[in-house]
Amino acid sequence: MKITEVRVQTFRYRSRMVRDAHGHGHPGDEHDATQSLLTLTTDDGATGNALGSLTPAALRTVNEVVLGEDPFFHERVWNHLKERQRLNLGSLPDRVLTVVDLALWDLVGRVLGQPIHRLLGATRESVPAYASTMVGDDLPGGLDTPESYARYADWCVRERGYPAFKLHTWQPPLPGAPSVRHDLQACSAVREALGPDVPLMLDPFHYYSRLEALELAKGLEELKFLWMEEPMDEHSMSSYVWLCEQTALPICGPETVEGKMFSRAEWIRAGACDMLRAGVGDVGGITPLIKIAHLAEAFGMNMEVHGGGVGNLHVLCAMGTPGLYYERGLLHPFIDYDATPAWLNSPVDPMDSNGMVHVSAAPGLGLDLNYDYIRDNSVD
Amino acid sequence: MKITEVRVQTFRYRSRMVRDAHGHGHPGDEHDATQSLLTLTTDDGATGNALGSLTPAALRTVNEVVLGEDPFFHERVWNHLKERQRLNLGSLPDRVLTVVDLALWDLVGRVLGQPIHRLLGATRESVPAYASTMVGDDLPGGLDTPESYARYADWCVRERGYPAFKLHTWQPPLPGAPSVRHDLQACSAVREALGPDVPLMLDPFHYYSRLEALELAKGLEELKFLWMEEPMDEHSMSSYVWLCEQTALPICGPETVEGKMFSRAEWIRAGACDMLRAGVGDVGGITPLIKIAHLAEAFGMNMEVHGGGVGNLHVLCAMGTPGLYYERGLLHPFIDYDATPAWLNSPVDPMDSNGMVHVSAAPGLGLDLNYDYIRDNSVD
Numbered sequence: 001m002k003i004t005e006v007r008v009q010t011f012r013y014r015s016r017m018v019r020d021a022h023g024h025g026h027p028g029d030e031h032d033a034t035q036s037l038l039t040l041t042t043d044d045g046a047t048g049n050a051l052g053s054l055t056p057a058a059l060r061t062v063n064e065v066v067l068g069e070d071p072f073f074h075e076r077v078w079n080h081l082k083e084r085q086r087l088n089l090g091s092l093p094d095r096v097l098t099v100v101d102l103a104l105w106d107l108v109g110r111v112l113g114q115p116i117h118r119l120l121g122a123t124r125e126s127v128p129a130y131a132s133t134m135v136g137d138d139l140p141g142g143l144d145t146p147e148s149y150a151r152y153a154d155w156c157v158r159e160r161g162y163p164a165f166k167l168h169t170w171q172p173p174l175p176g177a178p179s180v181r182h183d184l185q186a187c188s189a190v191r192e193a194l195g196p197d198v199p200l201m202l203d204p205f206h207y208y209s210r211l212e213a214l215e216l217a218k219g220l221e222e223l224k225f226l227w228m229e230e231p232m233d234e235h236s237m238s239s240y241v242w243l244c245e246q247t248a249l250p251i252c253g254p255e256t257v258e259g260k261m262f263s264r265a266e267w268i269r270a271g272a273c274d275m276l277r278a279g280v281g282d283v284g285g286i287t288p289l290i291k292i293a294h295l296a297e298a299f300g301m302n303m304e305v306h307g308g309g310v311g312n313l314h315v316l317c318a319m320g321t322p323g324l325y326y327e328r329g330l331l332h333p334f335i336d337y338d339a340t341p342a343w344l345n346s347p348v349d350p351m352d353s354n355g356m357v358h359v360s361a362a363p364g365l366g367l368d369l370n371y372d373y374i375r376d377n378s379v380d
Numbered sequence: 381m382k383i384t385e386v387r388v389q390t391f392r393y394r395s396r397m398v399r400d401a402h403g404h405g406h407p408g409d410e411h412d413a414t415q416s417l418l419t420l421t422t423d424d425g426a427t428g429n430a431l432g433s434l435t436p437a438a439l440r441t442v443n444e445v446v447l448g449e450d451p452f453f454h455e456r457v458w459n460h461l462k463e464r465q466r467l468n469l470g471s472l473p474d475r476v477l478t479v480v481d482l483a484l485w486d487l488v489g490r491v492l493g494q495p496i497h498r499l500l501g502a503t504r505e506s507v508p509a510y511a512s513t514m515v516g517d518d519l520p521g522g523l524d525t526p527e528s529y530a531r532y533a534d535w536c537v538r539e540r541g542y543p544a545f546k547l548h549t550w551q552p553p554l555p556g557a558p559s560v561r562h563d564l565q566a567c568s569a570v571r572e573a574l575g576p577d578v579p580l581m582l583d584p585f586h587y588y589s590r591l592e593a594l595e596l597a598k599g600l601e602e603l604k605f606l607w608m609e610e611p612m613d614e615h616s617m618s619s620y621v622w623l624c625e626q627t628a629l630p631i632c633g634p635e636t637v638e639g640k641m642f643s644r645a646e647w648i649r650a651g652a653c654d655m656l657r658a659g660v661g662d663v664g665g666i667t668p669l670i671k672i673a674h675l676a677e678a679f680g681m682n683m684e685v686h687g688g689g690v691g692n693l694h695v696l697c698a699m700g701t702p703g704l705y706y707e708r709g710l711l712h713p714f715i716d717y718d719a720t721p722a723w724l725n726s727p728v729d730p731m732d733s734n735g736m737v738h739v740s741a742a743p744g745l746g747l748d749l750n751y752d753y754i755r756d757n758s759v760d
Contacts, residue, residue: 070502072494072498072499072501072502073498073501073502073503074501074502075500075501075502075503075698075699075700076501076502076503076504076700078501078700079503079700112492112494114452114492118452118453119452119499120455121452121453121454121455121456121458121667122450122452122453122454122455122456123453123455123456123459124456261674261677261678262678262679262680264678265678265679269649269679287501287700290674291674291677291678291700292674292678294641294670294671294672294674294675295674295675295678297641297671298641298642298644298645298671298672298675299642299645300642318455319455320455320456320458320459320667320671
């Protein structure tokens with residue numbers, strides 16, 4: 001079995017998500033947006049899909065590496081792509097590896113008629129979710145004040161059934177952001193609204209100083225938060241070692257820093273985190289995410305999976321030392337996250353009223369694609 | 381799919397391997413010996429096999445954990461067995477986990493029609509082997525003198541095609557053993573016989589003192605050996621840190637120490653080895669061996685797989701950072717290792733004349749069992 005075609009289809013859809021000058025998503029007016037689907041096809045007609053775009057330069061390298069390969073050699077393909085990154089730093093970031101790796105796992109799972117978590121060796125078929133908000137904004141009744149966060153947290157937990165809640169607070173370019181004091185006001189309002197027993201987490205501004213990060217951590221200790229993520233630039237690992245030494249609040253990371261399993265090994269060794277963090281999108285797919293889960297397990301550390309989506313959900317259902325939560329979102333009072341995207345027939349992470357997200361039993365990733373929609377809205 | 385039966389069949393065969401008072405194998409007179417086959421069967425008649433015995437107490441625990449489980453949940457089963465070890469330390473050693481884990485992987489691979497290295501994500505289909513000798517003896521023309529090792533090494537490399545050679549030297553209860561001086565004489569004779577370019581390794585007596593181990597290491601540095609294994613009790617990790625600091629010779633370990641991926645994480649962190657070591661038999665199967673391969677990879681370290689057999693061979697064919705060699709043996713001038721055991725129709729690790737061992741393309745482990753022989757020689 002050999003891969004004979006790498007195809008990227010780009011298609012239009014209507015989006016209500018807009019990005020600010022720093023790249024953060026917020027609700028906004030409906031407008032045209034595009035999404036892409038990567039499809040790998042073999043000589044005997046098997047296919048594997050994953051959502052995500054590739055630049056022409058990335059597609060060229062992917063073609064060179066993938067064409068003619070047996071999809072069951074996905075570990076070799078991943079390593080070959082990784083080895084091509086050094087001289088193609090601009091065009092071959094880890095997110096390209098992610099899309100190709102997900103499509104390879106999808107292909108193999110579909111050929112074998114098995115969902116990926118069962119190929120990895122399953123441990124469970126559902127995972128508790130936490131509600132993960134968008135970053136703060138200035139939309140009245142949105143995520144504009146501590147009280148708005150509290151009101152939305154109350155809805156997420158008491159109405160929608162989420163067992164836990166994570167705030168992303170205000171960030172530049174929003175006037176007044178960042179502010180440790182404002183962050184803590186929001187966290188305090190949410191804690192007050194939900195009572196002492198609901199697990200809460202914070203992912204604040206990512207470029208605080210050491211002292212600001214510590215002030216935030218001390219405040220969250222009092223509010224009995226479960227963890228905090230990335231309050232400082234993660235390229236300064238020493239800052240995280242320092243922070244972990246100063247606070248009893250669990251620090252979860254790294255998320256943004258490059259280096260896949262290698263950088264995460266260094267964070268554990270250095271004592272720069274209390275919980276490890278990685279997601280398929282950060283590290284280059286299911287292949288490295290499993291390596292990182294194994295790395296964390298060998299050091300007795302929890303790995304909390306970053307971000308949602310089918311790839312992360314399958315890994316969460318195959319971890320020996322389980323990740324505590326599936327990150328569901330990003331959420332906002334003005335957006336119906338449970339609505340199925342136009343390019344799918346059913347959602348990727350259906351959550352029941354007890355806050356459990358159920359993994360698909362369909363072969364491969366289990367993406368329930370609406371091929372008609374994708375064809376009819378193609379922009380090629 | 382649920383596992384409905386755990387069956388152990390024990391059968392007789394004729395062996396020419398005898399064990400000395402310390403447990404080391406040597407050639408000897410032919411005699412009756414037994415081997416066992418574990419078979420897991422599911423409600424729809426699928427089966428998975430692995431070679432290895434279980435005590436009645438172990439079988440009782442395995443039944444409790446495994447019956448009713450879906451074999452595709454092998455990660456969960458492995459963790460459940462592991463959690464049962466603490467209160468069953470005597471009856472549930474890692475080797476029991478190994479046999480069950482191998483049978484689970486075999487079952488899954490057979491259901492899916494795929495060999496295990498492809499389910500893991502393959503990287504290659506053959507691996508260079510090294511000739512791994514039995515420990516030294518006093519059998520004339522066996523492994524009794526440095527010259528005998530040299531003569532046998534010459535045959536292994538020049539006649540049989542092994543690209544590398546590892547000595548296990550003399551150990552108690554053999555009179556005169558252990559001896560650093562004698563070990564180095566054997567290593568020196570082999571180096572002289574094979575010339576400067578053949579990779580050589582040593583696995584000596586395992587309870588030398590620090591200073592004896594260092595004397596050995598310094599001698600092997602001069603002889604340009606590729607690595608040395610386990611010259612001291614591995615429970616003293618500090619001794620290995622000390623040794624690694626004193627010598628440029630790569631130290632490969634740990635092999636015997638308990639603790640699966642956990643102890644190996646500590647060895648890396650402490651700087652107690654230059655190459656990591658683990659095999660399916662040491663750590664509880666394919667499931668933990670893959671975790672350890674991933675752990676080593678995250679720290680940029682080679683993992684050299686301990687021991688031969690189908691489980692290790694599949695893992696070697698799926699490692700992103702490849703293990704350098706397959707350990708083929710244990711070998712002795714008086715034993716024909718290439719002869720197929722009576723309970724198999726074909727050998728598990730066929731080696732070509734270039735010293736490459738080829739992994740089976742058959743589903744699961746690819747054990748080519750002679751079911752007639754096993755039935756006809758049953759001792760139940």
